[in-house]
Amino acid sequence: MALAGAGSQGALASVRGLVEDETANRFVRNNVLAPIVPLCARRASSQVSFPAPVLSRLWRALKSVAAARVEEAAARCNPWDLEQGSPEVFDELCKLAAAGLRDPENAAFDSVRSLCDPEQLALCLQLSTLTRGCLPKLAEWVSRMSDERAAAARLAYRDACRISEDAGPLLLDILSAHLPDDWRIMRVISAVMDRPSDRYLASSEVSQFGERILTEIEETIALIESFSFADGEKAGRQAAQAAQKVQLQMVEIQQSVDIAKDGPWGKRLARQKQAMAKACELRMDQAEKELDKALPTRPISMLAKKGARGVAKLIEAPDEAMIRRAQSALAFVAELRACADKAGYGSSRTKVLEKLNARLDPYIEDVLHVARTGEGGDSAVAVKYLDIAASFIAYTRDDKTAEIVRRRAAAAIAA
Incomplete structure (x- = not known):
């Protein structure tokens, strides 16, 4: 905004160009890595989170190992494509990132592995397809839950549990990070478990949300x-x-x-x-x-x-x-x-x-x-x-x- 008045010529033109490039780069990055973006921020100690530099380092690693895919993602980051839903290349890049984190021989991801638990981040990225599918429905799930929406939430939870035993609660934690009030995820949990009793929920795998x-x-x-x-x-x-x-x-x-x-x-x-x-x-x-x-x-x-x-x-x-x-x-x-x-x-x-x-x-x-x-x-x-x-x-x-x-x-x- 400060450089809005700077034209294509003059001392500040190059600075404005750098800012515009960085803004465009972050826009693409935040769309591709949308499922984990809110996890790279300050959260409670009991919630899944990663240091803020993880995003930039992960994106840099993807650019080095899948430059063509990143360029394709950038080309698909236009209003028309985004209105039609997330392009498949977004999820493909997340899966590539998960595989790279799990491969100790892939040096491109060393800087990311040094910041956090690579397996936890890889699992979050592996869930990106499910997370991305839930995000457009999330507002309705926490505001106007119906039988049909509850069934969709249960299906997403079961699909996550098929990936890993602890992936169901992790999916809920990721979704809660996308809510303005993360504690409203209790509405989704209620739908997934058909309004359980406090005795049951307190001893279940998702007890940490109520606790x-x-x-x-x-x-x-x-x-x-x-x-x-x-x-x-x-x-x-x-x-x-x-x-x-x-x-x-x-x-x-x-x-x-x-x-x-x-x-x-x-x-x-x-x-x-x-x-x-x-x-x-x-x-x-x-x-x-x-x-x-x-x-x-x-x-x-x-x-x-x-x-x-x-x-x-x-x-x-x-x-x-x-x-x-x-x-x-x-x-x-x-x-x-x-x-x-x-x-x-x-x-x-x-x-x-x-x-x-x-x-x-x-x-x-x-x-x-x-x-x-x-x-x-x-x-x-x-x-x-x-x-x-x-x-x-x-x-x-x-x-x-x-x-x-x-x-x-x-x-x-x-x-």
């Missing part, structure tokens, strides 16, 4: 319990989004597997639901304290009862560290909107929001009064706190309410 999700849920619970408000709004949002993901993962397991209350996964899932609700409720309850620290108050009189709110303390400039902590806590509460009701802590979230708004509403009125009159504090400091309070109320209510507060602040300053 991986349950382990990820436990890790997310630990994240929510320990994330620091000091890391700001982004940390709060990320923690809440992780909670949303957990709620979806729990639903996915329940819909894909016949969960028994006393089953190995059923008992574990029940404990996780309780732990997640408890963790989210605890962190939401902390939001009010963080808000109090960010928006300090002073007692109205010496005789004020302990715990009384008091009025806004507008002497010193806002504490940025406290504001950042409050933003994190409030963002966490706000972002849980999408999953709180379904996950069982919706009423707790509603109560927390009521407390937060009961704290913010009178505070904003106090600060507006000081901003207009200068009575009870520094009007310049009051303006700063008004802007902060407006940003906070965007979390507890919405952006429209925050904008109204800002307009009132502007009017107070103008007056």
